[in-house]
Amino acid sequence: MTEPLTLAEIETLARTAHEGQTDKAGRPYAEHLQAVAEGVRARGGDPDQIAAAWLHDAVEDAALSEQWLTEAALSSRTKAIVRAVTKHEGEPPEAYAARILTTPGALLVKEADLAHNADPSRLAMLEAPTRNRLTEKYARMRRLLDLNSGPATP
Numbered sequence: 001m002t003e004p005l006t007l008a009e010i011e012t013l014a015r016t017a018h019e020g021q022t023d024k025a026g027r028p029y030a031e032h033l034q035a036v037a038e039g040v041r042a043r044g045g046d047p048d049q050i051a052a053a054w055l056h057d058a059v060e061d062a063a064l065s066e067q068w069l070t071e072a073a074l075s076s077r078t079k080a081i082v083r084a085v086t087k088h089e090g091e092p093p094e095a096y097a098a099r100i101l102t103t104p105g106a107l108l109v110k111e112a113d114l115a116h117n118a119d120p121s122r123l124a125m126l127e128a129p130t131r132n133r134l135t136e137k138y139a140r141m142r143r144l145l146d147l148n149s150g151p152a153t154p
Contacts, residue, residue, distance in 0.1 A: 002073040007050055010074075011037070014054040017063035024134075025125035032116060033057070039112030049105050052081035056109055060086045081106045085113065097144035111147055114138050 005013070014033050021029035037053040045053070051074060058064040059082060069079055084103035087096055100106045116122070118138040123131045142148050 004075060005051075005073050007047060007054075010051045010054050014058060014063075017058050018061070021061070021063070023122075024130065025122060027125075029057075035116040036109070036112045039115055040109055043108055043112060045108050045112075046105075048075050048077040049081060049108055051075075051078045052085070052105070052109050053112060055082045056085050056113060058082070077105060080104075081109055085110050093141060093144055097141065100145060107145060107147075110141075110145060114142055114145075114147070118142075 011034075015030045018029040018033065023029055023032050033054055033056075036056060037050050040049050040053040055064070055069075055074075055078070059066055059069055069082060072079070080103055084099050084106035100110050118135065123135060126134070
């Protein structure tokens, strides 16, 4: 059996996979990945969840393939979390939220992702229509995931 990838190797792999990509505000996409990984760590996440945080958008954004994920030297739990937080085209938000809620460890990763996505300083860089649309989208997902006990902690 192949040795599992270390968190450092996963970070490097994720940064490389998203090389040249930017977020909606034009910032390097790796900044988002790092913020989500740090958010998971700060919330008490374990190594599987931190690994999934680095990879949480890789399959969705086609930076890495589903086949790569299947074959990667990652724990089955990390793979399950990445699959749970990967949105499918045309998928209703309710189905997406249900998958996250039924996958052990996935909610913490999605909570950290939403916290960074909804960060007021990030949203302030966007034009008002985009900012308003995303603010509502993130608030709706927080409701579906029952994360509305207040703003997520960074």
